[in-house]
Amino acid sequence: MNQADLAVLVRAASFAATRHRDQRRKDEAASPYINHPLALADLLVNEGDVADIDIIVAALLHDTIEDTNTTADEIEQAFGAVVRGIVEEVTDDMSLPRQMRKRIQVEHAPGLSSRARAVKLADKICNLRDVVDSPPAGWPIDRCRDYFDWAKAVIDGLRGEHERLEALFDDVYGRRP
Numbered sequence: 001m002n003q004a005d006l007a008v009l010v011r012a013a014s015f016a017a018t019r020h021r022d023q024r025r026k027d028e029a030a031s032p033y034i035n036h037p038l039a040l041a042d043l044l045v046n047e048g049d050v051a052d053i054d055i056i057v058a059a060l061l062h063d064t065i066e067d068t069n070t071t072a073d074e075i076e077q078a079f080g081a082v083v084r085g086i087v088e089e090v091t092d093d094m095s096l097p098r099q100m101r102k103r104i105q106v107e108h109a110p111g112l113s114s115r116a117r118a119v120k121l122a123d124k125i126c127n128l129r130d131v132v133d134s135p136p137a138g139w140p141i142d143r144c145r146d147y148f149d150w151a152k153a154v155i156d157g158l159r160g161e162h163e164r165l166e167a168l169f170d171d172v173y174g175r176r177p
């Protein structure tokens with residue numbers, strides 16, 4: 001990795017940490033939210049063998065538009081149009097009801113770019129690992145199972161480009177409660 005890539009990587013991690021600073025995950029311990037985008041980046045690099053800096057940076061930023069007041073324009077100014085595009089592809093329209101957002105993710109999966117597919121795979125793998133290892137507070141087993149099945153429906157729509165990540169998804173899906 002060259003110096004420019006290293007610089008943007010650290011800048012993205014710091015940007016995400018700042019934007020998510022007041023947020024917590026849904027697990028029992030209410031872990032800091034930043035653990036989640038860091039887990040995606042770690043998975044992509046160290047388990048998925050992904051070396052595309054735009055994918056790693058987009059993974060670090062993937063929830064900033066959806067869950068904070070960050071805009072797509074800000075991301076483009078700070079990280080460029082490619083990263084903006086990937087983040088926008090994996091951002092849900094939070095003005096829609098949850099069930100509709102979930103259906104749209106399934107419908108849109110086949111149309112995602114290759115880079116957005118990598119981020120989406122990492123997001124679903126990390127979320128399923130979290131559901132198994134530190135379940136969201138108050139989730140009955142049926143809700144955990146529904147979440148697994150919905151994640152699989154999304155991923156089944158984008159297979160064929162990231163064999164290693166897809167295998168990691170299948171591994172965690174095999175731990176369905």
Ligand code: ZN
Pocket residue numbers: 036062063123
């Ligand atoms: Zn996420």
